[in-house]
Amino acid sequence: MTTLVVCLDRTDDVGRRTGLRTPIVGWEAVRALVTDVGLADPEDSGVNTLLESLRVAQSLRDENEETVVAVVSGDRESMVSADRAVARQIDDLMAEYEPDSAIVVIDSAEDERLVPIVESRVQVDAVDRVVVRQARDIESTYYLLKQFLADEELRQTILVPLGITLLVFPILATVFSPAIGAATITAVIGLFLLYKGFSIDELLTTFAKQARESLYSGQVSVVTYVVAIGLTLVGLFVGALGVSNLGETEGAIVPTMQFVFDSIPWLTAAALTASTGRLLDEIIREEPIRSSFLHLPFLAVAVGLVVRGFAAFFLEQQGQLGPLVIDQPGIATVALTPGQRLAVFVAGGVLLSLIGVRTVSSMTGPRGPTDDSDDTTGDAASSGEDTSRSETESGDDTESDHSRDTTPSNPSGDAELTDGGSKANDSADESNG
Template sequence: MTTLVVCLDRTDDVGATTGIQTPVAGWEAVQALVTDVGLADPEDASVNSILEALRITRELRDDGENAVVAVVSGTPDSMVTADRTVAGQLDDLVAEYDPDSAIVVTDSAEDERLVPIVESRVPVDSVDRVVVRQARDLESTYYLMKQFLADEELRQTTLVPLGTALLVFPALAVFAGPAVAAATIATVIGLFLLYKGLGVDELLARAARQAQNALYSGQVSVVTYVVAAGLTLVGVFAGALGISAQPETEGVLLPVMRFAYDAVPWLAMAALTASTGRLLDEVLRDDGIRTSYLNLPFVALAVALVVRGFSAYFLEEAGTLGPLEIPRLELGVLTVEPFVLEAGQRLALYVVSGVVVSLIGVRIAAYLGGGDFPGVDLEAAPDGGDGTADRDGDAESETG
C-alpha cells in the first residue's frame, strides 16, 4: 500500500522563489527543495507546509507504510491555468507511483481548493492545513495596514480627511470650545460619509463629463439648461417672497402652498425650456425622436396646472387668496360677461386643463411618432406608411 503525501501550492510560490520546476517527488529531492525555499525566503509559509509533509512521510514510514512525499504547484497566471497545471502534475505522480491513498498538506484556504482535484485521481485520507504558531491577529492587522497604505485612493479618501479633522479640532477647541469643535468635526465627517456613501462624487463626475461633451458637441440644450436653471432660481425667489409677504400662521401647510402657488409658473417655464432644448437636440441630430421627448413638455405643463390649482384651492379656503375673476371677453360675435370662479370651480378648471393638456401631448406625440415628421422615428411601413406603395408596386410588377 502506497500513500502519496502531497504538498499543494496553487500560485507557484515555490517556483517563484527558487525557480525550480514542479512536481518534485522523493525524500531527498523534497529535502533539498525546502532548503532552497528557506534560504531564498525564510518568511515564506511554504517552508512550513513542506516540512509538515516531510514529517508526515517520516511517521508513515516509521509505522511500516510505503509513503512518497511530493510537492506540486500551479501557476500565478490564472486560477483555471493553475488548477489544470496541478491536475497534470498529479496525473504524472499517479502514473509513476500508483498510490492507493493520499494525504494533502496545505498552508492556506486558497490551496485547499485543489483538494477536489486530488480526490478525483486518488482517495484522500486526510487534509492537513499548516498554521504557524504566532500572533496571527497582529500579523493580519499588520498586512492589512500595509495593503491599505499601499492603496493611493484609500489613503486620499480616509487618511486625508482624518488628518484634516485632527488638525482642525484643536483650533476649534481653543477658539470655540470643545463642544462646538466636536459637533463641527462630527458634522463634517457625517457629511463626508454621506457624500461617499450615496455616490455624490460619482454623480458630479458624470454630470461634469456630460456637460463637457455637450459643450464640445454644440448642443442647444446647454443654453436651454442654463436658462432653465435661471428660471428655477427666479421661481424659488418668487416663492420665498410669497411666503415672506404672507401673514404669520401656525403650521407649514399654508407657507408651502404659497410657495408652490408663486413658484410653479416659473418652474413650469424652466421645465418647458429644458425639455424644448432637449427636443431640438434630437431633431438636429436626425437620429429619431423618442415619444417620451415629444410628450415631456406637455407633462410638465399639466403637472404645473394641477399643482397650481391645488395650492390656489388651499390658499383661497384659508382666506389668503381671493377668488378668480374672469373679465369680459369679446370674441367676434361672441361676448362672455365677467364672472367669478370660487375655490372648487377654480380647482376643477385647473385639474381639467391639466388632464386636457396631458391628453393633447399624448395625441401629438403619437401623431408625430407615426407620421412623416423630420427626425421622428417612423414605425409604419417603409413606403408610404400604410403599405399602399408596396401593393401598387407588386401590382405593376405582376402586370409587367
C-alpha cells in the same frame, strides 16, 4: 545557486504542539510537519506559514533553482534565549547547506523581529508575510494596516477626511463650542458618506464630460440649460420671498404651499426651456425624433398647472390667497371656489397632456396613404405573380396528364412480341441443332 526558504517561529509553537525539535529540514519533513501541526491545532496560523514555505520552495524549483526548505523555532523560556536558539540553528543551516541567499516566511509581528538575525548571516532576498483571512489574532491587524496604507485610493478616501476632521474639530470647539463642533463634524461626515454611497462623484464626472462634449459639438441645449438654471434660481428666490412675506404661521404646510405656489411658474418655465432645447438638438440632427422628447414640453406645463392648482387650493383654504375671479366683459364676473379652481387647473393639465399625446401621435403616427398604396400595389403584384405561377403549374400538370393519356399501352401486344421473339429464337436453335 542555493536558496534557503526558512520559516521562522519565535515562540516555538511547532515544538509545543508536535514535540519535535528544530530545525526541520527537507520538503518531505516540512510536509509531514504541516499535517502534525494541523491535527494538533487546526486554527493555528502556523499551518498557513508552513504551506507558504512549501509553495515558495516549489515555485523556485520550477525555475530550476536549488532550494532548501527549513523550519526554525526559538525557545519558550525568554525572548533572549529564543533569539539565540534561532541564531544557533541558522548557523547550523549555513554550515551544512551553504546557501547563497534566503527567503524568510513569517506570519506575525513577533516573528518579524527575527529577520535581522537571518540578515546578519545570509543575504535575504525577500520577506514573505502571511496574512490569514478572517484571522482572530490581533497581530494580523498590523499587516492589514500596512496593506491599507499602501493603497493610495483608500488613503485618499479614509485618511484625508479623517485628518481634516481632526484639524477642524478643535477650531470649531474653540471658536464656538464643543457641541457645535461635534454637530458640524457629524453633519459633514454624514454628507460625505451619502456622497460616496450614491456615487455622486461619478455622476458629476459624467455630467462634466457630457457638458464638455456639448460645448465642443455646439448644441443648442447648452444655452437652454443655462437659461433653465437661471430660471430655477429665480423661482427659488421668488418662492423664498413669498414665504418671508407670510408673517407668523403655525406649522410648515402653509409656508411650503406658498413656496410652491410662487416658484412653480418659474420652475415650469425652466423645465419647458430645457426640454425645448433638447428637442431642438434632436431636430438639428436630421434624425427621427424620439417621441419622449416631443412629450416633454407638454408634460412640463401640464405638471406645473396641476401642482400650482393644488398649492392654490391649500392656500385659499387657509385664507392666504383670494379666490380666482374670471371677468367676462359685458356678461358677468365669476368668482371660483377653491374646489372649482382646483378642478379648472387639473382639467387644464389633463387637457394639455392629451393635446400633447395627440400631437405627438400625429407626428409619429403610421405611414400615410402613399405608403399604403405602395403596399397595395406591391401586394397586387405579388398576388399576380402567384396567380401566373399557379396557372403555369396547372398548365404543366395538364400537359403531363395529356401525355400520359396519349401514350400507347398494349400489354397484350408486348406479350405477343415477346412470345414471338421467343418462338423465333427456339426455331433458330432447332435449325442450328
